[in-house]
Amino acid sequence: MRLQHVESDEDLIDLKSFSEWIASIGDGTIGGLNDSNVVIDISDDLLSNASDDPIASIVNNMYPNFTSNVNENEYLQGRAILALTLDVVETVNECSGVSNHELKLKVGTLVMLLRNIDHSVGLCNGTRLVITRTGNHILEAKILTGSNAGHKILIPRMTLTPI
Incomplete structure (x- = not known):
């Protein structure tokens, strides 16, 4: 996840520390390699x-x-x-x-894009949206994050084929 805007330097330091901790878990430097059974110490303030x-x-x-x-x-x-x-x-x-494998969306559903669709309007990996209208071949959604927050966009139906 991208670092979100924070209001104080202290929050930024905490957020950076947290993101480095999460990345260390993913890299296997904390808790060892993830073989679906890893023990990781979590501080009480995160629980x-x-x-x-x-x-x-x-x-x-x-x-x-x-x-x-x-x-x-x-x-x-x-x-x-x-x-x-x-x-x-x-x-x-x-x-x-x-x-x-079946994704059913309805009005009011929160979604996060996992693919880059259109950088020019802010539709990239990690962008959060709320569905505002559905159609047979198109979705209307309001962007919640990034510089285009508040804008409504249309997303056509896409067929995603795994590589």
């Missing part, structure tokens, strides 16, 4: 207190008062839940009967 339902606890910590803030750009811009595997995504989304 949330889990209740009986840890997934609900994560969602509620990340998106408090979601229903009353779902239409607020500022509320959605700085929040994301990152998942390492499709199994975790399925658990967090509480999907029922939707295949992992």
Whole structure:
């Protein structure tokens, strides 16, 4: 994820430290090589207190008062839940009967682009959007992040073929 705009130098230092820590985990310099079973020490300030339902606890910590803030750009811009595997995504989304390869979007859905589509309008990897209208062959979305935040864009249906 790109570093987001922060308001103080202290926040920038904390964010840079956090991003370096995350990168170290990904590089295998912390916790060793990831063979799907790695132990990593996490500082207490990064942990949330889990209740009986840890997934609900994560969602509620990340998106408090979601229903009353779902239409607020500022509320959605700085929040994301990152998942390492499709199994975790399925658990967090509480999907029922939707295949992992099938993406069903509806108005109000938050999405993050994983491909560069059009740099000139800010549609690149990591851009966050909220779906505002759906059609048979096109999506309308409002950009939530970057210099084009607030602009509405149209994305045509695309066929993505794995390499």
